[in-house]
Amino acid sequence: MQTIAFIGLGHMGLPMARNLLKAGFNLKVFDLVQASVDELAKEGAQAASSAADAALGADSVVTMLPASRHVEGLYLGDSGLLSALKPGTLVLECSTIAPESARKVHKAAAERGIELLDAPVSGGTAGAAAGTLTFMIGGEAAVLDKARPVFEAMGKNIFHAGPDGAGQVAKVCNNQVLAVQMIATAEAMALGVANGLDPAVLAEIMRQSSGGNWTLEKYNPWPGVMENAPASKGYSGGFMAELMAKDLGLAQEAAQVTASSTPMGALALQLYRLLLKQGKGQKDFSVVQQLFVE
Amino acid sequence: MQTIAFIGLGHMGLPMARNLLKAGFNLKVFDLVQASVDELAKEGAQAASSAADAALGADSVVTMLPASRHVEGLYLGDSGLLSALKPGTLVLECSTIAPESARKVHKAAAERGIELLDAPVSGGTAGAAAGTLTFMIGGEAAVLDKARPVFEAMGKNIFHAGPDGAGQVAKVCNNQVLAVQMIATAEAMALGVANGLDPAVLAEIMRQSSGGNWTLEKYNPWPGVMENAPASKGYSGGFMAELMAKDLGLAQEAAQVTASSTPMGALALQLYRLLLKQGKGQKDFSVVQQLFVE
C-alpha cells in the first residue's frame, strides 16, 4: 500500500486528504495548524511533526499551499523539501501558484531526480469534499500515468495540460475566463432587470442562447434565480472573491512574462479589487453582482 | 390559409421568408433590392411593389430591417405602415433595434389596435437558413400564442422575454455577454498559447471546466481548434464584427436610459471598434482573436 505525505490541510487540503484516506492510502499529514493535523489523525492518518517528517519514506507527496512563496519556501533551497526526498518520489504540487514559480520548482525537482507535477484544481471546497475536483496538470504524461490513482481519489476530471507549468497556465486561463463571464453575466442581469425583465426569465433565455456559460448554468449571481447558488444564500460559501482576485493576479503575472494583452482579464482584476476595498473579499465571487445594483 | 407580408429580404430576411414559404404560408414580399424580391417570387411568393402593397390584406406582417431608424421610418408617421394596416393585423417586428425604439412602435401600434411583438433573433444566417433561429419576444403572451405558428416555421427556441420591448432587451443582454465571453476566450487562448499550451488542449480543458461558455462549445476563435468554426475558415461566414459592434451599441443605449454600469460590455464595444478601424468589420466576430496575436 502506497504511503502519501499530505502537506497543507486548509479549506481545500483537508477534504482532499480525507478522500485519500477513504481510498485506502496510508497518509502522513502535516500543517502549521495542529488542530487540522489532529482531526485527520483521529480519522486514521499519521500525524507528522514537520513537512520533512511527513515526507520521510513516503512514496508520494501532495502539497496544497496558499501561494507561490509558500511553495518555493517549502521545496527550494539547501534545506528545502526537495533535498530531503529520495529520488523517485512522486510529487503532486496542487497549489495554485504562478506558472514561473511552478517551472522553478519543476527544474529543481528534475535536478534531484524527483518526478513532479503541477496540478492545480478547480471545483472549490464542495468539489474537494465530494471528490469531484478538476485537476489541470503540467509535467510529463508518463509521470501523470503513475500519479493517476492518487488524483482519481480526489477528483473527477484529470486533464493533462502540457509540459512543466502548463497546469498552472491552464488554471489561470480558465479562471480568468470564469471571472470575466461572471462579471459579464452580472452586468447583463442588472441591465435587463433595470429595463423591466424578470431575472429568472432573462437568465433562462441567455443560458439557452449564445450568451450561455458556466455561471448561467450553475451559479447565477442574481439572488433567487438559483436556489442553491451562493447568490441565494447571501453570497456565502463557494469561491471567495479574494481568491478570485488572487487567481486573476496570477494571470496578470503570466501575461507580464509573455507581454500578452488581456483587457477583459485585467479589468476583471481591478473590479474584484474594488470589491475587496468594500470589505467583500470573503464573500463568494458572484458578489460582484452587488457592484451593479443599488 | 394565412397570408403574411414579409418586408426586408436581406441576409437574414431572405432565408426566413423562404422558410415561411416552405411551411405553406401565402407570402407577399417586398425589399428595396428587386433581385431579392424576384428570387422569392420564383419560389412562389407574390412580389409586392411597396411595403404598403405587401401589407394590403395580409393577416400578419413580418419585418426584418437593419436598424431603429428604418423600423421607425417604416411604421410611424402619418403615412407609416401602421396607418395602413387593418385593426387586428398581427405584426412580428424581428429587427434588432433599440428597446426605446421598439417601445415607441409598440405604443403607436396599440393606439391603432394593431397587435405587435418585438421579436429579434439570434442564430445568424446559418440558423435563418436552417429554420433554427432563437426568437426573444416582447409583448403580450396572448399575442405570442397567436403568432407562434409563424415563429415556429422560422425558429426553434421561442422565448417570451416579457412586456413591450423586452425582446430587444433580452437580445442586447445576450449579445453583450456573448461578445464579452468571445473576447475573454480569445484573450485566454492567446495567453495560454504564448505560455506554451496546445490550443486544442487548452480549449478542451476550459470547455469542460468553469470557464465553459458557448464560444468554447461551438465557436472557438483560435484557427484550427474547431474545423467548422469561422476561425478555421479565415474568419469568414458567421456573424460579422460590425453587427456585433451594432448590438453592443444598442446595449449601451439601453444602459444609458437606466444609468446601468456595464464595464465589460462597454470595453467590448471599444475593442470591436478598434477592429472596425483595422478594416475587419465584415469578418466574423471571432476575428477579435487577431487583436491578441502578432
Add this chain to the structure above:
Amino acid sequence: MQTIAFIGLGHMGLPMARNLLKAGFNLKVFDLVQASVDELAKEGAQAASSAADAALGADSVVTMLPASRHVEGLYLGDSGLLSALKPGTLVLECSTIAPESARKVHKAAAERGIELLDAPVSGGTAGAAAGTLTFMIGGEAAVLDKARPVFEAMGKNIFHAGPDGAGQVAKVCNNQVLAVQMIATAEAMALGVANGLDPAVLAEIMRQSSGGNWTLEKYNPWPGVMENAPASKGYSGGFMAELMAKDLGLAQEAAQVTASSTPMGALALQLYRLLLKQGKGQKDFSVVQQLFVE
C-alpha cells in the same frame, strides 16, 4: 441698449443671468421655478410669464437648460420658440447637449433666418458666479463676433471651436479627458499612498512632471492635499459626479455616431455609474477617489 431673453435659471443660469444684468443689459427672464424669476426681478430683470414672452422683442436669446430633450422641446416644432422669434435674432444656446441635437436645432434656426450658436460652458458654478466661464462655441465666426459682448459679460475664455455643433463636440472631448485624468490621478494617489508615499509629496511630484494635469493643478482628489478643493470639504461643491456621468454619456453618443473607439472614456463612464449606484451622484466628481480607498 440690447435686450436679452434669458431662459433657464438653474445653478448655472442664475449667476450667468446676473452677470448680464451687472454688465448693463436689459434682461427678460423665465424659468419654470418662479422663485428664481422673482429673485432676478428684484435685481432689475423683467419677469416673463413664458419662454415666448421673454423672447418677445428681444435682440438676443440665451438658454441654459438641463438636457437635449429640453432644448429640442423648447426650440423645435410648430409651436417652438424658433417659430416665434423674429428673423435676425441672435440665439446663444449654452446648454450641454448631444452634438446631434445641437445640429438639429442649428438647422431649424437657419431655415427661419435665425442666427444660432451652440455654446456650452465649463467652469462650474464658481466660474458662473465669477464671470470666468469658458465658452466653447460652434457656428459661424461672424455670428460669434456679434455675440462676443454677451459672452464676455459671462466668461473669460471664448473659443470658436468650429461649425455648427462643434462647441458641443469640444465640450464632450474636454470633459472626457477631464474625467479620465481625474480617475487616473485618484488611482495613482491611492497606489502611491498604499506604497508608503506622502500624498502631498506625490501630488507635487506628479504636478511638476509629465503626469501633470488640470486635476493635479487645481483640484486634487485626495483630501487635505489642496485646502480649497472639494476633496478637502467632504467632496461638496464643485461639479457633481452625476453631471460628469451625463457628459460622459454625451461623449459616448457622439462616439456612437462616428464609430469612434474611446476605451478610456467608456471606462470612465462605467466607473462614474458605479459611484451613482453608491448614492454619490451629488458629490463633487473627485469623489471617485473613494472607489480606490477602503
Add this chain to the structure above:
Amino acid sequence: MQTIAFIGLGHMGLPMARNLLKAGFNLKVFDLVQASVDELAKEGAQAASSAADAALGADSVVTMLPASRHVEGLYLGDSGLLSALKPGTLVLECSTIAPESARKVHKAAAERGIELLDAPVSGGTAGAAAGTLTFMIGGEAAVLDKARPVFEAMGKNIFHAGPDGAGQVAKVCNNQVLAVQMIATAEAMALGVANGLDPAVLAEIMRQSSGGNWTLEKYNPWPGVMENAPASKGYSGGFMAELMAKDLGLAQEAAQVTASSTPMGALALQLYRLLLKQGKGQKDFSVVQQLFVE
C-alpha cells in the same frame, strides 16, 4: 575632486555620464557594449573592464540599467557589487525597476553600511542630453543632500519622494498617469476630428481648459499639431511604447503588492500591449493615436 563610477551606458546612461564629465567629475565607466565605453573614454572618462573595476576606489556609484533583474544581478549576492564597495560609498541607482526590487537592494546596502538612493528619472533621452532630467528619489534626506551635486549635474528637478523605494513608486505613479492621459488625449483628438473639428483648434481648447495636461502642453499625439512632437516626425524619437509598457507593468507589480485597484492604468497597459503586437513597440508612445484612426 570626486570620482564617480558610472555603470550602464545605454540611450539614457551615455548622455547622463557625459554631463557628469562636463561638470568636472572624475569618471570611471563600464558597459557590456565596449563601443560606448570607448566613446566616453575619448571624451575623458577612464575605461573600466568590469563593474567592480569601475567601482574600485570610487566615492560614488551611478547605475542606469534596463530592469529589476539586472540591478539585482549587479548588486546582490556574495559576489555582488555591494560586497565590493567600501563602507561610506554613495550609490545612486537610477534605473526604473520594481519598488520591491529597489527595497531589496536598499536593505542589502544598509547591511553593508553603504548609502543608497533609488533615483529613477523622467525626461527621456532629450532630457538626459540636455541635463534637464527629473529625479524622483527614495532614501534618506541626509543622503540625498550629499548626492545633490551629482544629481544636479544631470537634472533639473530633484524630488525627494520619501523612504527607500519611494522614488520608484513616484515614478510608476507618474508614468501611469502619463500613459492614461496620453491615451485619453488621443481618443479625444480622434473623436473630435471624426466629428468635424480641426485638430489644432481642439487641442488648443482642451489645453487651456480643464482637460489640460502635459501631453496637450508638450507632446500632442496628433500629427502636425505640434511641429516638434514625435507625432509630427512619424512617431520617432521620444519615449518608446515598449518602455511605457514596461513602466505600466511595474505599476501593476506595485499594485499587486498592495491590492490597489487601478482600472485606467491596467487598461493602458493592455492597450500598449496591443500596439506591441502590431510591431509598434519602438515608436514613440504617442503612437497610441494610431489605434484610434483608420
